[in-house]
Amino acid sequence: RNRRVWIFADELPTLHKLPDLVEILPEARKFGGCYVFGIQSYAQLEDIYGVKPAATLFDVMNTRAFFRSPSREIAEFAAGEIGEKEILKASEQYSYGADPVRDGVSTGKEKERETLVSYS
Known part of the structure; x- marks a missing residue:
């Protein structure tokens, strides 16, 4: 079966820490789970989940859209993610x-x- 179950969460950091989110995302994908998360600041994600779990969350999100960032550090990070x-x-x-x-x-x-x- 090729069903898809979509979960949309805008302002993910405002939901506070979802305990098993880091482990669930890769597993749910096997069963048709699709996620769309919106975050305004990567630093917020790091504050809530920690540095390594935030990086893991970011890595399992395969498709990304970046918008304007006033922070030089995050803008350069986005430029690196988009590529050369x-x-x-x-x-x-x-x-x-x-x-x-x-x-x-x-x-x-x-x-x-x-x-x-x-x-x-």
Whole structure:
């Protein structure tokens, strides 16, 4: 059977600590459990559940949506979660010699990585 049972919880930290939430999420997924949680601050989640359990909760939520964050630390965390892109950047170098025959142009491509989103 492919049934889905959806649980929506906006402002998850305001529900205080739900004792078995960290253990239930991965297990419930096997039986069609789907969760949508809203949090305003990751720090609130850490305060209530602790550092490691909050990280575990965050890890078992496979699909994430990030919105604006006034905190640089959280914005950089979100940028890291969203990922990077790899680009090939073309470059040219010119060399001039004492004789016009010695002049030259070299072209090349370099791989660069940059985040898909930035704090600014």
